[in-house]
Amino acid sequence: MPDSKRKSILILGGSFAGLTAAYELKRLAGEAHEITVVDKNEHFVFIPSLIWVPFGWRTIEQISFPLAPTLAAQGVRFLHATARWIDPARQTVTISQANGGERELFYDYLLVATGPHADFAMVEGLGPDGGYTVSICTAPHAIEAGRAWREFLREPGPVIVGATQEAACYGAAYEFVFNLEYALRKVGLRDRVPITYLTSEPFAGHFGIGGMKWAREMTEWFFRHTGIDWVLDAVVEKVSPGMVHLRQGRLHRAAAKNGRPEDLSGGSLPFRYAMIIPRFLGVPVVRDSGLGNARGFVVVDDYFRHLQHRNIYAAGVSVAVAPPEPCPSGCSVPKTGYISEVMAKYAARNILADIDGRPLVPKPATEIDAKCLMDAGNQGIIMLTDRIYVPSRHRKTELLIPGPWAHWAKVAFEKYALWKMRTGRVAWP
Numbered sequence: 239m240p241d242s243k244r245k246s247i248l249i250l251g252g253s254f255a256g257l258t259a260a261y262e263l264k265r266l267a268g269e270a271h272e273i274t275v276v277d278k279n280e281h282f283v284f285i286p287s288l289i290w291v292p293f294g295w296r297t298i299e300q301i302s303f304p305l306a307p308t309l310a311a312q313g314v315r316f317l318h319a320t321a322r323w324i325d326p327a328r329q330t331v332t333i334s335q336a337n338g339g340e341r342e343l344f345y346d347y348l349l350v351a352t353g354p355h356a357d358f359a360m361v362e363g364l365g366p367d368g369g370y371t372v373s374i375c376t377a378p379h380a381i382e383a384g385r386a387w388r389e390f391l392r393e394p395g396p397v398i399v400g401a402t403q404e405a406a407c408y409g410a411a412y413e414f415v416f417n418l419e420y421a422l423r424k425v426g427l428r429d430r431v432p433i434t435y436l437t438s439e440p441f442a443g444h445f446g447i448g449g450m451k452w453a454r455e456m457t458e459w460f461f462r463h464t465g466i467d468w469v470l471d472a473v474v475e476k477v478s479p480g481m482v483h484l485r486q487g488r489l490h491r492a493a494a495k496n497g498r499p500e501d502l503s504g505g506s507l508p509f510r511y512a513m514i515i516p517r518f519l520g521v522p523v524v525r526d527s528g529l530g531n532a533r534g535f536v537v538v539d540d541y542f543r544h545l546q547h548r549n550i551y552a553a554g555v556s557v558a559v560a561p562p563e564p565c566p567s568g569c570s571v572p573k574t575g576y577i578s579e580v581m582a583k584y585a586a587r588n589i590l591a592d593i594d595g596r597p598l599v600p601k602p603a604t605e606i607d608a609k610c611l612m613d614a615g616n617q618g619i620i621m622l623t624d625r626i627y628v629p630s631r632h633r634k635t636e637l638l639i640p641g642p643w644a645h646w647a648k649v650a651f652e653k654y655a656l657w658k659m660r661t662g663r664v665a666w667p
């Protein structure tokens with residue numbers, strides 16, 4: 239006879255949010271329930287280190303591990319498959335298995351932790367698949383960006399790094415531009431390469447969250463100090479070979495003394511190497527199944543529970559979060575690895591509370607804190623705030639600590655986070 243108390247908890251996505259939730263469920267519930275993780279990738283990849291892959295400072299092998307044996311060691315079932323369709327009425331998910339064939343999985347509780355879909359199709363010519371720009375959003379993209387980088391070094395020219403209108407991942411773009419600048423200095427090519435940072439943010443250091451105290455001043459100082467020009471309020475019209483065409487944008491030159499920007503509306507910027515992050519959407523399975531908002535992100539209540547389907551939860555980048563401040567050219571909010579883990583722990587605990595008939599514990603997005611390490615090659619900025627998704631004036635703590643320790647901290651954190659994820663120690667900070 240099936241044990242009616244033993245529930246099937248199905249997790250889509252085995253990255254920061256999905257793995258954390260699986261480990262937390264296992265830690266708290268032991269063998270009481272069956273936990274299954276489905277991911278289209280066989281490996282966990284520490285995405286924050288992808289910024290170093292193009293410059294040869296990390297290989298994918300150094301920053302990843304296989305999911306199947308790792309999860310098996312924790313008593314969690316892993317299926318290497320792509321989720322295609324979620325049917326909330328029948329409580330099933332249809333998956334395409336990596337080794338062929340489709341099958342249906344039943345769930346009592348479903349956790350959506352599928353992260354973002356990088357929407358390169360939003361701008362003609364954008365992205366590495368049929369376009370003219372590179373990306374560092376996934377492991378294959380970062381490898382390809384490295385191949386293009388080595389080619390670029392043989393014949394250097396102007397570089398553009400940034401994020402388009404409606405993008406969310408500005409932190410990664412900032413990290414990449416400063417690491418790229420450092421990489422050029424290391425190979426003695428910096429003076430032959432003009433670098434421009436291109437962003438839809440209304441001011442440098444906005445990050446999609448309205449900035450933080452001193453973030454603008456500090457980011458502008460970094461740009462001027464490293465000789466990087468920056469374009470604000472940018473709306474990219476299209477990309478053609480070697481050229482980014484702008485519908486609008488304001489260019490600030492690092493060397494300009496008067497601080498007045500040049501209007502780039504209708505203009506274009508040349509490049510020999512460009513890494514531009516597009517807007518993020520929810521992934522196809524969420525959009526196709528009608529479980530997301532207009533952008534395909536899952537709207538949840540304060541318990542990370544779907545508004546209509548009470549046994550579906552979501553965590554990480556797949557969750558819809560309202561921007562705390564308006565952004566005229568369209569910015570979305572960042573959802574970092576740390577935030578994804580916080581959401582996943584609450585979602586996991588609330589699934590178990592619901593099963594056991596205990597009260598659920600709320601964690602409104604407006605109460606989530608942030609701990610961020612922004613790397614800039616051989617230095618960087620440590621960023622801490624008590625509440626990230628509220629306007630800056632409503633935060634009690636906003637701390638930015640620049641210096642080489644930010645770089646050392648990121649390197650140390652990379653090792654620690656990989657160890658924590660590999661060994662399931664999610665109760666550790």
Ligand SMILES: Cc1cc2nc3c(=O)[nH]c(=O)nc-3n(C[C@H](O)[C@H](O)[C@H](O)COP(=O)(O)OP(=O)(O)OC[C@H]3O[C@@H](n4cnc5c(N)ncnc54)[C@H](O)[C@@H]3O)c2cc1C
Pocket residue numbers: 250251252253254255256276277278279285286287288289319320321322351352353354374375376407409410521523553554555556573574575576577578610611
């Ligand atoms: C270049 C870069 C640098 C970054 N740097 C930092 C940083 O320094 N610090 C920081 O905190 N954050 C950083 N971030 C953000 C961080 O990577 C994300 O917050 C984090 O990865 C979100 O975790 P997640 O589990 O929600 O989504 P993801 O990590 O995107 O994982 C989603 C998982 O779902 C799987 N999936 C998707 N669709 C399906 C499907 N249909 N079926 C099965 N599986 C599916 C994917 O394969 C993936 O494994 C960075 C992001 C990028 C792109």
